[in-house]
Amino acid sequence: MATAVETLGKLERRITISFPLTEVRAEVEKRLKVQAKTAKAPGFRPGKVPLKMVAAQYGYQIETEVLNDKVGRAFNDAANAAELRVAGYPRIEPKEESPAGVLTFDATFEIYPEVVVGDLSTVEIETVKADVSETEIDKTIEILRKQRVHFHTKGEAGEHGDGGEAVAANGDRVTVDFVGSIDGVEFPGGKAEDYAFVLGEGRMLPEFEAATVGLKVGEAKTFPLAFPEDYHGKDVAGKTASFTITLKKLEWAHLPEVDAEFAKSLGVAxxxxxxxxxxxxxxxxxxxxxxxxxxxxxxxxxxxxxxxxxxxxxxxxxxxxxxxxxxxxxxxxxxxxxxxxxxxxxxxxxxxxxxxxxxxxxxxxxxxxxxxxxxxxxxxxxxxxxxxxxxxxxxxxxxxxxxxxxxxxxxxxxxxxxxxxxxxxxxxxxxxxxxxxxxxxxxxxx
Structure with missing residues (x-):
């Protein structure tokens, strides 16, 4: 049995559900008997386990299932009868004060709201549009060229040239050894060998890149580097270190020509x-x-x-x-x-x-x-x-x-x-x- 729907707020409603305890017990006993047909226990053949033992093992689970089924069915029937569109799931809570022999639950829930869409003819909407010009195509080709970049030893003649003077400059890939210290003591993460990066891409701190520019292979430079306050390495954040960097390898970037081979690499047969x-x-x-x-x-x-x-x-x-x-x-x-x-x-x-x-x-x-x-x-x-x-x-x-x-x-x-x-x-x-x-x-x- 369910009471009339109570209105608790704009969307919140409550239905009180109750049914005799005897109904629950009867259904529990019925399901226990079904469970007993396949129940197993040491010393008993399957299906021959005493009902009391079956109840001790499965009683709580079955009682919970019965209550959930009966409350859920009663709630759905009451909501359908009242033609309510329930939003989400109801919150089911047992009532402490119930008549003797009766189980009572409060189902608190929300309903779907009334939606009123205003007069759309008065709404102002700004849309956007954009064109693809030759400039955008050229920019995209440059990106694709950079994705297919090849590096060659700078200063050595090759089929694409020598890349100019063998001095580190933005765009070059450098391989370095470096070691850093604070107050004369090396710190974790401040030392590396054969570390490669491309100058100008911003992977390293500005002072580090600036110190590398202008070096030739075999040259070293010592310089101060101030770590930002928000640096990811908390042990060195906000501190100034002394770094020594040695250039071991210098390569210049060769971008592929925009020709037939380049087009083929993009899938143009x-x-x-x-x-x-x-x-x-x-x-x-x-x-x-x-x-x-x-x-x-x-x-x-x-x-x-x-x-x-x-x-x-x-x-x-x-x-x-x-x-x-x-x-x-x-x-x-x-x-x-x-x-x-x-x-x-x-x-x-x-x-x-x-x-x-x-x-x-x-x-x-x-x-x-x-x-x-x-x-x-x-x-x-x-x-x-x-x-x-x-x-x-x-x-x-x-x-x-x-x-x-x-x-x-x-x-x-x-x-x-x-x-x-x-x-x-x-x-x-x-x-x-x-x-x-x-x-x-x-x-x-x-």
Whole structure:
């Protein structure tokens, strides 16, 4: 039996559930008899264990299962009868004061809120767009050249030249021995042999690189180095050390020419440089389109959060907070970090979780009201678009359509895009051109 629904707050409700103790005992006894048919105990054949021994071994577990089943079923029946959409899970607590022979529980829970989306025709949204020019293609080619750099001994003649005077300069790769001391005492981590790095990449502290520039092979230099206060090595942070560095090897960087061989290294079979540039442009345009779509989606989501009115169930925020914490833990573990004993305070994720839940409720409302569900042809088109950047598109199609969960992820993306297009079609939009570098440096995510 369940009482009428009590209203405790805007979204919080309570239902009191009760049933005779005799019902619980009868069901427990029934399940114990079933368990006894297969129960095992020393000195007894299977199925011949006395019921008292079965009760002693399994009684608590079975009683808990019976209570959970009866309370859960009674709660669901009461919530359905009252036509309530329960958000999250109810908090079940036994009532201390119950009539004799009766078990009574309070089920406290939240319901889904009413979502009111404002007048979208009055909403102003600024979208962005960006172009891929020859300059961006040239920059990308330079990056690709640097990724394929070759180093040659500086000062020695070779098929690519000698690299100029054999003196260390920015862009050169140097191999050094060094030793550092503070107040005349060497410190851990302050000594190395045959240590290689490229000057100008910022891997070493500025004083270290500055001291290396201008050296010739075999030369040494002693110089002071002041460690920053926030240096990762706490033992030396904020202190000044004396370093002696010896240059053992000096190499200059040779970047490959932009020619047929370079084009072939990028997958252009016939080495056509013009085709290589066109391929790079297509890839950049695909990347730009994705970034633009993400930025514009973020603008729409921001507008919806500001426009819609709703109360967000705390139970759903708590669930999403746990989900985000677990995702973070798994991501860190995959990166090789030991996160077993690292605490993840809920407040780290609460704000993001609240926004995600709020947006989820708003999107659900818009989708239901305006029939914006992802259609099969839209999902297929999205998967085919993903497949374009892979060598074997058919394998990509198989990857998604062989797993319902993967396909559901694509459906969610399409659904969001439907909402974005719907909102942009109703709102007052303006557009601005953003620089390529600015766009590519952004990480817009809804």
């Amino acid at each position: 016939d080495g056509d440089v013009a085709k290589m540039r066109e391929d790079i442009k297509v890839n950049l345009e695909r990347e730009v389109a994705g970034r633009v779509k993400a930025r514009n989606k973020e603008a729409v989501m921001d507008a919806l959060v500001k426009t819609a009115t709703l109360d967000v169930p705390q139970a759903l925020i708590a669930q999403d907070t746990e989900r985000l914490a677990e995702m973070t833990r798994q991501d860190m573990a995959q990166r090789g970090m030991n996160v077993k004993d690292i605490p993840f305070p809920p407040e780290l994720f609460a704000e993001k979780a609240e926004r995600r839940v709020r947006l989820g409720l708003i999107l659900s409302q818009l989708v239901g009201e305006n029939k914006l569900q992802a259609q099969p042809e839209q999902v297929k088109a999205q998967v085919e678009d993903f497949a374009q950047s892979y060598e074997d598109p058919r394998e990509v199609l198989k990857y998604y359509y062989s797993d319902r969960r993967r396909l559901a992820e694509v459906e969610a993306l399409v659904l969001e895009e439907n909402v974005v297009n719907y909102v942009l079609g109703l709102s007052k939009t303006s557009s601005k051109v953003v620089a390529f570098d600015e766009l590519m440096g952004s990480n817009a995510q809804a």
